[in-house]
Amino acid sequence: MRMKVCQQLLSRAFSHRGASCAFRTGSVTLDTGRWRCAPSALLCSSSAQDRKSHPSMLKHLSAKIRSTGPISVSEYMREVLTNPVAGYYVRKMMLGAEGDFITSPEISQVFGELLGVWMVSEWMAAGRPGRLQLVELGPGKGSLMADVLRVFGQLRSVVAGASVSVHLVEVSPVLSRVQAETLTGTGGQEASREPDPADPAYRRGETAAGVPVSWYRHLEDVPAGFSIVVAHEFFDALPVHKFQRTEKGWREVLVDLDPSDPGRLRLVLSPGPTLASSSLVQAGEGRSHVEVCPEGGAIVQLLARRIQQQGGAALIADYGHDGTKTDTFRGFKGHRLHDVLSDPGGADLTADVDFSFLRRMAGGGVACLGPVSQRVFLKNMGGDARMQVLLRNCSDPSSRKQLIRSYDLLTSPAHMGERFLFLCLLAPGRLTAPPTPTGLKLDRKSPAPLPVAGFSELRFS
Numbered sequence: 001m002r003m004k005v006c007q008q009l010l011s012r013a014f015s016h017r018g019a020s021c022a023f024r025t026g027s028v029t030l031d032t033g034r035w036r037c038a039p040s041a042l043l044c045s046s047s048a049q050d051r052k053s054h055p056s057m058l059k060h061l062s063a064k065i066r067s068t069g070p071i072s073v074s075e076y077m078r079e080v081l082t083n084p085v086a087g088y089y090v091r092k093m094m095l096g097a098e099g100d101f102i103t104s105p106e107i108s109q110v111f112g113e114l115l116g117v118w119m120v121s122e123w124m125a126a127g128r129p130g131r132l133q134l135v136e137l138g139p140g141k142g143s144l145m146a147d148v149l150r151v152f153g154q155l156r157s158v159v160a161g162a163s164v165s166v167h168l169v170e171v172s173p174v175l176s177r178v179q180a181e182t183l184t185g186t187g188g189q190e191a192s193r194e195p196d197p198a199d200p201a202y203r204r205g206e207t208a209a210g211v212p213v214s215w216y217r218h219l220e221d222v223p224a225g226f227s228i229v230v231a232h233e234f235f236d237a238l239p240v241h242k243f244q245r246t247e248k249g250w251r252e253v254l255v256d257l258d259p260s261d262p263g264r265l266r267l268v269l270s271p272g273p274t275l276a277s278s279s280l281v282q283a284g285e286g287r288s289h290v291e292v293c294p295e296g297g298a299i300v301q302l303l304a305r306r307i308q309q310q311g312g313a314a315l316i317a318d319y320g321h322d323g324t325k326t327d328t329f330r331g332f333k334g335h336r337l338h339d340v341l342s343d344p345g346g347a348d349l350t351a352d353v354d355f356s357f358l359r360r361m362a363g364g365g366v367a368c369l370g371p372v373s374q375r376v377f378l379k380n381m382g383g384d385a386r387m388q389v390l391l392r393n394c395s396d397p398s399s400r401k402q403l404i405r406s407y408d409l410l411t412s413p414a415h416m417g418e419r420f421l422f423l424c425l426l427a428p429g430r431l432t433a434p435p436t437p438t439g440l441k442l443d444r445k446s447p448a449p450l451p452v453a454g455f456s457e458l459r460f461s
Contacts, residue, residue: 009117009155057086057345061265062257070254070268072276073329074239074294080344081237082171088345089172089237108406110390112147114381114454115315119148119228120155121453122313123162125430126226129311132162133227137169137219137299138234142182148230149183153209166213167222176215180205183213219302229303229314235358236318238299240291240351241276242329244269250277250290255341265341289326291351297361300425307427308365314425315454320353322371322421328352355423367426369455375417377454378410422454 061079065071081088123132136145145166152159166183170176180186184205200221201214216222242253251269258264270277280292303314321328331338333347340349355371362368372380387407394400411417430452 009120009158057083058263058265060086061255061344062262065255065257070256070270072274073242073253073255073267074276076255076344077239077349080349081239083345086345088348089175107409108403109143109147110383110386110407111378111410112144113151114378114383114386115144115230115232116148116151118315118381118453119230120151120159122228122426123159125450125452126311126313126427128161129226130162131225132159132164133167133223133225133312134164135167135169135219135222135227135229137229137231138237139168139170139179140175140233142168142179144230144232145179146182149207149209149211152211164211166207166211167227168213168215169217169219169222170215171217176203179215180213183207219299224306224310226310227306227312229306229312230317231314232317234318235293235296235299235316235353236320236350237348238293238295240293240329241280242327243277243281243290243292245288249273250281252277265344267341287326291326291328291354292357293351293354296353297357300358300361301363303425304362304366307425311427313427313430316353316355316358316423316425317374317377317420318353319416319419320355320371320421323354323356325352325354353421355421358423362425365428367428367431368423369426369452370423371421372455373418374420374422375411375413377422380456381454383407383411424452424455426452 057080060083061071061076064079079087082090084090119134123129134145134148139145145168149166152164168176168179170179180203184207186205190203200218201216203215205213207213243250244253246269250273251271252274254268254270256266256268258266276292280294281290300316306312307314329340329349329351331340331342331347331349333343338347340347359368387403390403391400394403409415431450
C-alpha cells in the first residue's frame with residue numbers, strides 16, 4: 001500500500017511539465033570533481049607558488065601557530081573554510097563549472113526531484129501535519145531546493161493542506177545571495193539590524209508561488225516545528241580531527257610551520273596524547289589512521305532531538321564510508337585534487353563522512369535507516385522510471401545523450417553511484433506497524449510497518 005502511494009506521487013509529480021524534454025544537466029569531466037574517488041592528497045608542505053595567492057590567510061595561520069603552537073587539522077579546516085574574513089566558503093563562489101567542484105543537483109534535476117518526492121512521502125507518512133518546514137543544510141546554489149519546490153508545486157493538490165516554508169542554513173554570504181536569486185528571483189531582504197535571538201534569520205524572501213524562505217547561520221536558529229531536513233554534501237566539509245596509531249598509542253596529526261621556511265606549512269604528529277586523541281578515538285578501534293568529526297556528531301544529535309521532540313525526518317547524503325576508511329582528507333581546486341596545505345583559503349577541503357559514527361551519535365531516540373548507496377536510493381525512488389519518461393518525451397539526440405550521461409554519473413558504480421551514501425533519521429514511531437483494529441475478528445495478518453521510500457525497493461506494475 002505504502003509503495004503504491006509513492007508510485008502515485010511519482011506519476012503525478014512528473015506527468016506534466018516534468019515529463020517534457022526541458023531539463024537541467026551539468027557538464028563535468030568524468031575523471032575529476034569533488035566527488036572523485038581518489039587517494040588522499042595529503043602532502044607534507046605547501047608550495048611557494050600557492051602561498052602567494054591568499055597571503056592574508058597564510059599570515060593569519062602562521063601567527064596563530066607561532067602564538068599557540070601547532071594546530072589540529074580540525075582547527076585548520078575551520079579557519080580555512082569559514083574564517084569570516086578570508087574563509088573559502090565566505091568569499092568564494094566554489095560551485096559549478098567555473099568553481100572547484102560540482103554537486104549532484106547541478107548534474108541533473110532528476111536528483112532533486114526524487115528527493116522532493118521523498119520529502120512529500122515522509123510528510124504523508126507522518127499524518128500530513130498542517131505545518132511543514134523544509135530545511136536544507138548547506139544549500140549550494142539553491143538548485144536542490146528549487147527542484148524540491150517544483151515537485152511540491154506539481155503536487156499542490158496533495159500538499160494543499162499544509163503551510164509550507166523553506167529554511168536554509170548557510171554560512172556563506174556569497175552563496176546565500178545566489179540561493180536567493182535561484183529561489184526568489186531577487187537577492188531577498190537582508191537583515192540590516194544586529195542579530196536578534198528572537199528572530200535569527202539574516203535574510204528573507206518569497207518564491208514566485210508565495211513560499212516564504214529564510215536563511216540562518218546555524219541549525220539551532222531554525223524555528224521549532226515539524227521539519228523535513230536534507231543535508232547533501234554538508235557533513236563532508238565539517239572539520240575533522242586526524243589520529244595516527246603509533247607504538248606509544250594514538251597521536252593527533254597537527255599543522256605546523258616548517259622550521260626551514262616559516263611561510264611553509266607541514267603536517268606533524270603530536271609528541272604525546274592530546275585531549276582529542278584521548279577522548280575521540282573509540283575503544284577497540286582497529287584502524288591505524290582515523291578521522292573523527294565531533295561537529296558532525298553534534299549536529300546529528302541536534303537533528304535527532306528535534307525529530308524526537310517535534311517530529312519530522314532527516315536525509316543525509318554525502319560521499320563517505322561505514323567506518324572502514326582511514327586517510328581521506330584532501331583538497332580540490334578547479335575540479336582537481338589539490339594539496340591540502342597549499343593556498344589555504346583558495347581551495348576546498350573535505351573528508352569522507354563516517355556514517356557509522358553518525359549513526360552512533362544519533363542514539364536510540366530516533367530510527368536510522370542506511371546507509372545505502374546513491375545508486376540504490378535513486379533506483380528505489382523510481383529514478384529509472386523517471387528517466388524513461390524523460391527519454392520518451394525527448395526526441396533531440398544530443399539532449400537524450402546528455403540525459404543518459406548525467407543519470408549515469410549519478411548512478412554508475414564507476415562514478416557517483418557507490419561513492420555517495422544515504423542515511424535517514426526518522427521519528428521513533430515511524431517504523432512501528434499501524435495498530436490492529438480492536439473489537440473485530442479479522443482473519444488476516446497484523447499490519448506491517450510502512451516502508452520508507454528510497455530505502456525499500458519501489459516496484460512499478
